[in-house]
Amino acid sequence: MLAVFPASGGLGSSIVSHLLALSPQPSSSLLFVSRNPDKLTAAKGKGVTLRQADYDQPETLEGVFAGAETLCLISYPSIQIEHRFESHKRAIEAARRSGVKHVIYTSLAFAGGPESTESVAQVMQAHLRTEQYLRELQEQDDSFTFTIVREGLYSESFPIYTAFYSPSSPSRTIRIPHAPAGAGRGIAWVKRDELGEATARILLSLASATSSSEWKNRTVVLSGAREWSLAETAQLLGRLSSPPQPDLRVERVSVEEYAAQAQVQEGFAVYPGDDGGRYWAEKWANAWEAIERGETGVVTTTMREVLGREPEDFEETLKEMLAT
Numbered sequence: 427m428l429a430v431f432p433a434s435g436g437l438g439s440s441i442v443s444h445l446l447a448l449s450p451q452p453s454s455s456l457l458f459v460s461r462n463p464d465k466l467t468a469a470k471g472k473g474v475t476l477r478q479a480d481y482d483q484p485e486t487l488e489g490v491f492a493g494a495e496t497l498c499l500i501s502y503p504s505i506q507i508e509h510r511f512e513s514h515k516r517a518i519e520a521a522r523r524s525g526v527k528h529v530i531y532t533s534l535a536f537a538g539g540p541e542s543t544e545s546v547a548q549v550m551q552a553h554l555r556t557e558q559y560l561r562e563l564q565e566q567d568d569s570f571t572f573t574i575v576r577e578g579l580y581s582e583s584f585p586i587y588t589a590f591y592s593p594s595s596p597s598r599t600i601r602i603p604h605a606p607a608g609a610g611r612g613i614a615w616v617k618r619d620e621l622g623e624a625t626a627r628i629l630l631s632l633a634s635a636t637s638s639s640e641w642k643n644r645t646v647v648l649s650g651a652r653e654w655s656l657a658e659t660a661q662l663l664g665r666l667s668s669p670p671q672p673d674l675r676v677e678r679v680s681v682e683e684y685a686a687q688a689q690v691q692e693g694f695a696v697y698p699g700d701d702g703g704r705y706w707a708e709k710w711a712n713a714w715e716a717i718e719r720g721e722t723g724v725v726t727t728t729m730r731e732v733l734g735r736e737p738e739d740f741e742e743t744l745k746e747m748l749a750t
């Protein structure tokens with residue numbers, strides 16, 4: 427069986443829906459694990475196995491992957507380092523004790539190309555530690571294999587990279603600690619549901635005797651078809667805003683000025699802390715340096731090869747998103 431955990435989030439439910447659509451025998455071959463299996467509505471009535479586990483309750487991970495050969499482990503949603511890495515490690519250890527032989531880990535497309543294992547971004551550190559842990563396990567045990575899929579930066583996550591710019595209530599500037607006027611290196615934006623589809627297709631290739639070796643012990647980067655500078659991103663957002671903001675521009679500010687903005691603090695307030703999000707906004711801000719260094723602008727052909735078509739253009743995804 428192929429297992430997916432956690433299966434109910436944005437990326438997880440996309441992987442689930444594509445696996446259900448593409449899998450030759452969904453009922454006998456799929457195991458979806460979530461802390462709230464009731465949320466797995468797309469999978470109900472399909473005969474697939476549904477189980478409950480929580481990253482933060484280690485006892486629930488014990489035995490929950492039994493019967494699965496391959497686990498697609500979706501990263502713990504956090505921007506902390508230690509707790510996030512330890513959560514992944516615990517889930518991988520429990521999976522191996524249950525007989526899982528291959529882990530496909532959904533990492534993040536900071537760090538540049540697939541061969542690079544370094545990033546200056548806070549948000550990438552737990553991913554890099556998890557990637558390294560998987561490599562070490564493989565070195566110690568030949569019968570264990572992995573695939574690291576660095577998921578590109580979601581087109582839908584543009585607010586995080588534009589100081590929570592809102593196209594329905596537009597401001598005149600995007601104030602971020604980035605290169606002047608948003609010039610220079612940018613982001614190879616990619617649609618989240620296409621990442622889900624590509625990840626599902628890789629999982630199914632891994633389950634097939636003829637194509638599994640192609641993906642074993644590899645790191646791949648799933649990116650959009652081209653890199654958008656943040657100046658180009660701002661121009662597009664300005665055009666699609668209501669009312670349109672043809673002069674929307676990126677203004678370079680310090681990390682402190684960036685983190686002092688009310689909408690930024692509100693955006694980061696979902697993370698633990700009692701300072702309204704400011705601490706995490708400042709911590710996360712080295713993502714801008716990583717973007718300037720080109721970590722998020724790498725374009726690969728893997729999406730096109732796996733999907734069998736060009737990935738959807740950022741502009742089209744944004745138009746769809748803002749129309750709904």
Ligand SMILES: NC(=O)c1ccc[n+]([C@@H]2O[C@H](COP(=O)([O-])OP(=O)(O)OC[C@H]3O[C@@H](n4cnc5c(N)ncnc54)[C@H](OP(=O)(O)O)[C@@H]3O)[C@@H](O)[C@H]2O)c1
Pocket residue numbers: 432433434435436437438460461462465479480481482500501502503504534535577578579580583
């Ligand atoms: N590539 C990108 O651009 C990008 C952008 C944003 C985030 N990410 C990261 O990519 C990963 C997947 O993102 P997403 O878009 O699917 O996020 P999401 O929509 O917020 O989903 C998060 C998932 O994690 C589950 N979860 C939270 N805490 C859990 C716990 N203690 N134990 C088990 N499951 C838990 C949630 O379960 P419930 O449904 O039960 O709440 C949900 O399934 C996350 O690590 C996220 O931080 C990537």
